[in-house]
Amino acid sequence: MTEFNSRRLEIDALRVLWSVRRHGGVTRAAEALGLSQSAVSHKIKRLEVSLDCDLLSRKSGAGMFTAAGEDLLDYAERILGLHDEALLSLTKTPLAGRIALGLTEDTTCTDLARILGRFRRLHPDVAVRTKVRMSLVLRAMLERGELDAAFVQIFAHEVRPTDIVLFREQLYWVKHPDLPLPLSGPIPFLSFDDECFYRQWALDIGQDGDTLFETVFECASAAGIVSAVTSALGVALLNGRHLRPEMEIITNRLPTPPALAYVVRRARKARNPALDTLVAEIENEVSRYGGLTLAS
Amino acid sequence: MTEFNSRRLEIDALRVLWSVRRHGGVTRAAEALGLSQSAVSHKIKRLEVSLDCDLLSRKSGAGMFTAAGEDLLDYAERILGLHDEALLSLTKTPLAGRIALGLTEDTTCTDLARILGRFRRLHPDVAVRTKVRMSLVLRAMLERGELDAAFVQIFAHEVRPTDIVLFREQLYWVKHPDLPLPLSGPIPFLSFDDECFYRQWALDIGQDGDTLFETVFECASAAGIVSAVTSALGVALLNGRHLRPEMEIITNRLPTPPALAYVVRRARKARNPALDTLVAEIENEVSRYGGLTLAS
DNA sequence: TGCCGCGATCGAAATTTGTCATGTGCAATG
DNA sequence: CATTGCACATGACAAATTTCGATCGCGGCA
Known part of the structure; x- marks a missing residue:
């Protein structure tokens, strides 16, 4: 009871576990996290040893995780959420303002929703207005200055240096x-x-x-x-x-x-500190996880 | 924006920070955590560097923490709560049963409340009945078998080997x-x-x-x-x-x-797996933090 | 002024973490 | 049924991080 339970989890390991689920495999998770495959393997193994139970079910067939693994993932998700929010709240400057955002249908119910939700929680004084349209329409709206930024799909060769690539x-x-x-x-x-x-x-x-x-x-x-x-x-x-x-x-x-590429594209426009922050948060998330994912 | 924000917190460091507040000082926290004072000092320093902001306000006078510190402590408390619960839930066996517990007034609104609350969440099928009385009364009730366990205050020299000392x-x-x-x-x-x-x-x-x-x-x-x-x-x-x-x-x-000592004392009585688990959780908490604290 | 208690800091030692290279198991393939 | 490919596990080793003991500096206090 003392030795294995007194051992503590670490956020890093939880993030790896989570990434394995998210990317459907150790190797992919490693890529996304910018680690070697063995590093990820080791991290999970260490987690398992310290908890004295299996997390990945190395069986072919059933799900990738054991019951304990699924269980832990539940907590991991909540802990990681808090962790990331804590990190953000520390760099928080009281923001106010207005953001007009364009989304495609694809992006409404994924990671982006989580990020936007958190953003509104951390910056209640920023008014975020969102419009859902197809990529072509959004691009036109950006050109006309009707949007401050939009999540659009474009050809990979059209990516501009100022775009943030969410995934390809x-x-x-x-x-x-x-x-x-x-x-x-x-x-x-x-x-x-x-x-x-x-x-x-x-x-x-x-x-x-x-x-x-x-x-x-x-x-x-x-x-x-x-x-x-x-x-x-x-x-x-x-x-x-x-x-x-x-x-x-x-x-x-x-x-x-x-x-193709999904990118965040900003309008050529006046400064908008609130938008800067939001974009920075997205960039952060992208660089941490090696892109965002969409539900298929 | 990239370098310091992409850095991640670690649960260990949060626990140290929290322990510093709880025990009112780096040195005490170190004792309670079973670390050297310099280790604790370093851990906090590292946290500060990675976040690029001060957490402890080395000023005499005001509170021990900076605003950022207090802020982070907020999150730390929530993260640690989840962490500990995750750890417990992994070793969880479906428990059912009944526990009659005695408390003193002192202990009702402290750490114990947190532990009891978590216990009920993790083991909803265990019926926990609590009675609040003075220590002498609780001891008598224990003797008469009316309680399964009680949190009582006793003279330090009366501590039995089977008691769990919460603090002295x-x-x-x-x-x-x-x-x-x-x-x-x-x-x-x-x-x-x-x-x-x-x-x-x-x-x-x-x-x-x-x-x-x-x-x-x-x-x-x-x-x-x-x-x-x-x-x-x-x-x-x-x-x-x-x-x-x-x-x-x-x-x-x-x-x-x-x-004096505050102890958990169990009744001499038949096996009670639910109580075993609860007591183990308390022991765990005590050993991790070097005792529990009461509000003064 | 000299002595504490408390925390910061330094170098050395110990521990942890990541990488490369390699091994194993499982499927699909010829 | 050997072969190839893929995904993951494992072991040895190097690098980074963490811890400790010792020492220093600072502010209170007799």
Whole structure:
């Protein structure tokens, strides 16, 4: 009772454990944390030894964690939350002001929500207004000065030095295995709606001569495209998060799709200390965890 | 912004900080934590450096902590609470049962409350019944088997091997400076009520010949005695927690008062796994912090 | 003024933590 | 069924951090 229970947890180890869950594996967690794989492995092992119980269930099959592990993760999450907030509150300068923020639908229910929530708690005198639009619209609003900053998806090669990259992702051509690619004539294309900024890229690639694609389906939500693909209605451009096992990735006959990035982009505008702080917090989070994640 | 804020707190350091407040000083905290004074000093210094702000205000006069320090302590307390609970929850076996517990008034609003609260949260199926009585009464109830365990005050020399000592304290003879001790005749005595177990000790010491004391004031609460002393009504036996600067400690003419101890004492009784666990938790807390504290 | 108690600081020693290199188990593959 | 690839574990060693004992400096106090 004395030796193993008197041993204490350390925040660092909890963060590693948490990162393992978040990134789904020791190796990935290590990458994200900027550590070697063995360091992460060791840290967890030490945690296990000091607690005298297993946390990772090295069984294939079931979940990655043991019951004790899941249990601890619960606490870890709360402790880490407090920890990060404590850190922020120490550097807190009384802020007031107004922030107009643009989000995409994708980003509303993820890490960003947590960060925004915490920000409002720490700085109750800052009025944060958020608008949810598609990336193209948000970019236009930024240009027109209607927003102070926005979370937008752009082509990787469009990233500006002042953007903060939240994470990068790759687009894939996908179709259902049952759908044969027509050897000649247009390929049936499942497209996001007009405002989708990489739909243009897809429609532009067939320009040399005849049209490569024929848009047979148009839908604003990823979920709609996903189900159209699985119904073998046609070919679509999807990012990694939306891939499903039953989808087939097309690697020949079509040009490699461009890489994408989710970034925070600020408006060229007057100083805004409140926004500075918020952006700094996001940067912090990104650098600590090696990017943010979205729910898939 | 990047370098000092990206640095992380560690639970250990927070515990040290907290211990410094709790024990009112670096040196005491070190003792309680079983570390050297320099280790504690260093740990705090490191914390300060990594946060790039002062936590202890080395000024004489005002409080021991800076505003940032107090701020951090707030979070530290919450983080430590979660930490300890996490640790406990990992070793948790589903407990059920019933515990009859005796407390003194002194112990109701201190660390014990925190431990009991946590215990009930972690083991909702254990019914904890508490009774608040004076130490003498509690001891009798223990003997009669009406309680499973009790937190009682006893003479230090009465501590049994099976008792868990929560902390020790010393009694002092005190009076107001304005009150002269009569050179002959009985000394005016301010006494707790009948059930106070060391009142007997005081009344017994005059037995060789005439009565040394005359009880001029009797009150069940320490607050009453304190104000009677400051009103120069007489002489009283008080423990360190109740000493006030304006009181004068009498060191001659009266025998040195006995040392006291607050202990957890269990009834000689059948096994009670729930009680075992609770007692183990208390032992843990005591060994980690070198005793519990009471509000003065 | 000289003596405490308390905390800061320094160098050396001990402990902890991270890395590289390597080993093991498990699946998919030819 | 050997082979390859992947993900994680482990061991040895180097680097960094933490602790300790000793010593110093500072403010109260007799």
